[in-house]
Amino acid sequence: MGKGYINFVFTPVYNNKPSFDFPSVIFQKYKEPEWFDDDLVKDIVAGVDRGKVLFQEALADRFGKGMSSEMLSTGSKSLICMRMLPTHTYCLSYVGENCIPFMYKIAEAGTVIDVFCDSSPYMFYPDPIVNLMSCNGEPIVSFEEFLDMYDDWWAGEVGKFYE
Amino acid sequence: MRLVSFMSNIVYLELISNNEETVFRIPLRSHFTMITGDSGVGKTYFIKISGKYLVSRDVKIGMRSSLPIITSISSLAVTAYSLFGEDYPKSILVLDEEVVKSYSKEIEKCKHFVVIISRSDYLREYCDARNTFTLLCESIENVSVRHFPTFNTKLSGDYTCYFTESRVGCSEYKFIEKVMPELTPLVGCNGRDNIARQIRKVNLQQGSRILIFMDLSASMGALFKIMKQCYNLKLDVSFVNYTSFEALLCNSKLVKSLGTECTLDFNKYKTLELFYEAVIYKLTKGTRLESLHKEFSSCFIENCKSCCEVAQSSSYLKSMCSSEGIELLKWYWNTFHPEWVPLTDELISLLRKHYNPKGFEGLPEFEVIEKNC
Numbered sequence: 001m002g003k004g005y006i007n008f009v010f011t012p013v014y015n016n017k018p019s020f021d022f023p024s025v026i027f028q029k030y031k032e033p034e035w036f037d038d039d040l041v042k043d044i045v046a047g048v049d050r051g052k053v054l055f056q057e058a059l060a061d062r063f064g065k066g067m068s069s070e071m072l073s074t075g076s077k078s079l080i081c082m083r084m085l086p087t088h089t090y091c092l093s094y095v096g097e098n099c100i101p102f103m104y105k106i107a108e109a110g111t112v113i114d115v116f117c118d119s120s121p122y123m124f125y126p127d128p129i130v131n132l133m134s135c136n137g138e139p140i141v142s143f144e145e146f147l148d149m150y151d152d153w154w155a156g157e158v159g160k161f162y163e
Numbered sequence: 164m165r166l167v168s169f170m171s172n173i174v175y176l177e178l179i180s181n182n183e184e185t186v187f188r189i190p191l192r193s194h195f196t197m198i199t200g201d202s203g204v205g206k207t208y209f210i211k212i213s214g215k216y217l218v219s220r221d222v223k224i225g226m227r228s229s230l231p232i233i234t235s236i237s238s239l240a241v242t243a244y245s246l247f248g249e250d251y252p253k254s255i256l257v258l259d260e261e262v263v264k265s266y267s268k269e270i271e272k273c274k275h276f277v278v279i280i281s282r283s284d285y286l287r288e289y290c291d292a293r294n295t296f297t298l299l300c301e302s303i304e305n306v307s308v309r310h311f312p313t314f315n316t317k318l319s320g321d322y323t324c325y326f327t328e329s330r331v332g333c334s335e336y337k338f339i340e341k342v343m344p345e346l347t348p349l350v351g352c353n354g355r356d357n358i359a360r361q362i363r364k365v366n367l368q369q370g371s372r373i374l375i376f377m378d379l380s381a382s383m384g385a386l387f388k389i390m391k392q393c394y395n396l397k398l399d400v401s402f403v404n405y406t407s408f409e410a411l412l413c414n415s416k417l418v419k420s421l422g423t424e425c426t427l428d429f430n431k432y433k434t435l436e437l438f439y440e441a442v443i444y445k446l447t448k449g450t451r452l453e454s455l456h457k458e459f460s461s462c463f464i465e466n467c468k469s470c471c472e473v474a475q476s477s478s479y480l481k482s483m484c485s486s487e488g489i490e491l492l493k494w495y496w497n498t499f500h501p502e503w504v505p506l507t508d509e510l511i512s513l514l515r516k517h518y519n520p521k522g523f524e525g526l527p528e529f530e531v532i533e534k535n536c
Contacts, residue, residue, distance in 0.1 A: 022261050048203040062301070074260075075202020093260065093283035096201035119282045120384065122359065122391040144363055151360045154284070158356055161288050161433075 004110040006103055007134045008146070010153045012116045013089060019116065020081060020088040024070070027077040031069060033057045035084045040109060044083070044102050048076045075099045082106050082113045093119035100124060107132045121150055174276060176228050176255055178308060187308040189296060191255065191276045193435045195289040197383060198280045198298050199311060205300030206280045207259055210234045212303060230255050230276070235262055247273050260286070274430050287384035289433055293404075295383050312390055316404035318494035323371040324348055326362065328355035328378065328385075334459045335376060335408040341464040342478050345499045346374075355385035359392040369397040378407035380435035405487045409439035412454060412463060414485035416519040418446055420473040484514050485522030 012019040033056035035041055042053045049072055050062035061067040078094040083106045092115050128143040140146045178187040226232050231254040247269040260281035270277055279286050297311035329335035331351035339346055352358045355377040393400040405411055425445035432438040440456045447453045451471050452460045463482045467474045475481035483492040496506040515523050
């Protein structure tokens with residue numbers, strides 16, 4: 001496993017890192033204009049929202065019209081924060097399947113992304129990159145083995161739902 | 164009977180286009196309906212513009228229904244409206260995930276229909292797999308809604324393997340084993356969230372056809388995992404199209420023959436599955452058919468002719484000839500018993516009219532009317 005990876009966790013608060021529960025609020029609170037100078041952030045804006053970074057927080061939408069960074073999708077905001085704010089634990093449910101390639105890119109660039117599995121990691125099928133993944137800080141041997149661990153944990157969560 | 168009136172007076176949420184024509188008509192069949200999908204497709208944006216522009220003279224895209232509609236991406240708006248007070252009229256709440264997370268307890272118990280925009284597995288547990296949609300809203304001129312995910316409920320021929328969410332020996336497993344013994348091998352998965360794992364464990368060849376019995380009324384999360392797992396293993400998966408095993412029993416000729424009624428309100432239950440668990444108990448309590456979630460009356464699976472006033476000789480017809488079970492019965496009957504009189508559409512319409520008419524009253528089709536926007 002390299003320096004950066006996606007660390008799946010089964011608790012919303014991992015290693016005392018605050019949970020990234022409300023993306024639009026957290027993004028608004030922490031964002032900096034310089035974040036948008038980063039090439040990977042530019043890729044995220046282009047890849048998920050089909051927008052373009054003109055200069056720092058000055059963005060163009062998919063139709064070429066001006067847009068505020070507040071109008072980015074929740075998935076984009078989450079990815080940008082994963083890249084720029086690795087001090088939080090992120091909820092998987094805030095990123096769609098089209099965000100997965102960017103999560104890999106962020107990990108490959110050296111960031112450890114702590115992700116709470118409030119949405120199913122089955123979404124990483126059909127091409128999970130196991131050497132960029134860990135579970136509760138431990139390397140994953142096979143994706144199927146990790147899914148077994150996830151299924152065991154989720155069975156307990158579902159049990160609480162029906163209590 | 165309240166159950167019937169709820170089903171026959173189903174509430175729809177209509178999405179209307181700029182020229183005020185209905186573009187999509189979404190049936191709200193349970194307490195929760197989910198809109199999900201990729202990031203950046205405009206789910207939240209749609210909520211923003213539909214509330215904002217509906218009152219404008221120039222742009223009229225939005226939603227309408229027979230009930231008031233509250234759209235909100237803001238927690239502040241939820242508290243400002245006092246939506247969860249007793250005095251607030253029954254409405255349709257269209258809420259973004261962040262609001263739902265803030266008010267999860269209130270939303271779970273509220274009397275309103277709730278349309279959630281989310282991908283959370285916690286919320287998927289509430290949602291009927293047949294009533295989940297993806298919404299694409301690039302601009303006010305380009306809005307579309309589709310069922311998501313699409314999955315196969317058309318049954319045909321024999322399958323390589325059968326999976327049920329039930330534990331081995333529990334009610335649904337026992338029912339399939341006894342009434343449809345040809346369905347082998349049958350894998351009891353001990354919960355629908357274990358079905359994807361069991362599919363991994365059973366060594367199936369690529370292209371194998373598998374059939375899954377699970378309660379679609381509360382299985383959006385499980386269905387998503389199964390679809391992903393089957394796609395990865397290149398399996399051809401089909402699902403039995405029923406609300407829940409208890410709904411099948413509720414609509415059966417046996418239960419309808421009891422003539423019992425109950426007045427439960429489905430909005431008091433997290434899911435339709437839990438609602439039907441309560442209904443079957445209420446309808447059968449104190450009778451020979453008394454059934455609970457995990458233990459149901461053997462009358463549903465035994466052939467009997469005259470043991471009580473509601474006795475019916477065929478375990479196939481008495482349990483499965485209803486809106487919930489007829490497609491399953493038709494497939495099973497014609498596939499595994501070609502020596503019997505074929506169960507044709509004509510024969511089904513006769514059975515529907517004369518054998519168990521009340522069993523076909525309950526559940527309207529899941530339909531989404533789509534027009535070009």
